[in-house]
Amino acid sequence: MILLDLFISFTKVGVFAYGGGPSMIPLVQEEVVDVHGWMSIEEFTDALAMGYALPGPIATKMAAYIGYKIAHIPGLIVAILGTVLPSLLMMMLLAVFFWTYKDSPYVQATLKAVRPAVVGLLFVVVWEMFPKSVTSWHTGLIAVITFAAITLLSVHPAVAIVVSAIVGVVAYR
Numbered sequence: 001m002i003l004l005d006l007f008i009s010f011t012k013v014g015v016f017a018y019g020g021g022p023s024m025i026p027l028v029q030e031e032v033v034d035v036h037g038w039m040s041i042e043e044f045t046d047a048l049a050m051g052y053a054l055p056g057p058i059a060t061k062m063a064a065y066i067g068y069k070i071a072h073i074p075g076l077i078v079a080i081l082g083t084v085l086p087s088l089l090m091m092m093l094l095a096v097f098f099w100t101y102k103d104s105p106y107v108q109a110t111l112k113a114v115r116p117a118v119v120g121l122l123f124v125v126v127w128e129m130f131p132k133s134v135t136s137w138h139t140g141l142i143a144v145i146t147f148a149a150i151t152l153l154s155v156h157p158a159v160a161i162v163v164s165a166i167v168g169v170v171a172y173r
Helices: 002-016 021-035 041-053 058-101 105-133 137-152 157-172
Strands: none
Touching: 002 021, 002 058, 021 041, 021 058, 021 105, 041 058, 041 105, 041 157, 137 157
16 A cells, blocks of 8 residues: 555656655655655655755655665655656657647647746645754855855756765764
């Protein structure tokens, strides 16, 4: 039953997440933390941090981590399939029809409205993770420096994560 729950949860994420991997994060959080209680918000935040520290799409890394935590290798496989199968099937259909209808006012109107909704979803993630992640002035400073380095200095996010990890080893061990 847990494998079916994992598959359904990650299939919902795969079906309803528009805008790429980061837009999936609030949906994964809803399923994993709020609906099923498979993880606490702290565990989810740690999984997200590990996911961002590794190369590749965040959604599949989160699915793999959470699936493994819940049901080991079968859970990992089922969660990844649930995450990627909907988009794979939809992309196959879209490839057939998109080039015919891409300039349609309906398609353009839909895309125009969905983009800001994705931004709103990302704000929800930040809002919910902030109190658990920025717990002191020095963790707040890490967040501000990371934001500034990426936005103002064009530092690659992976570099910011590695540097933050090194700071953590030095400052918090």
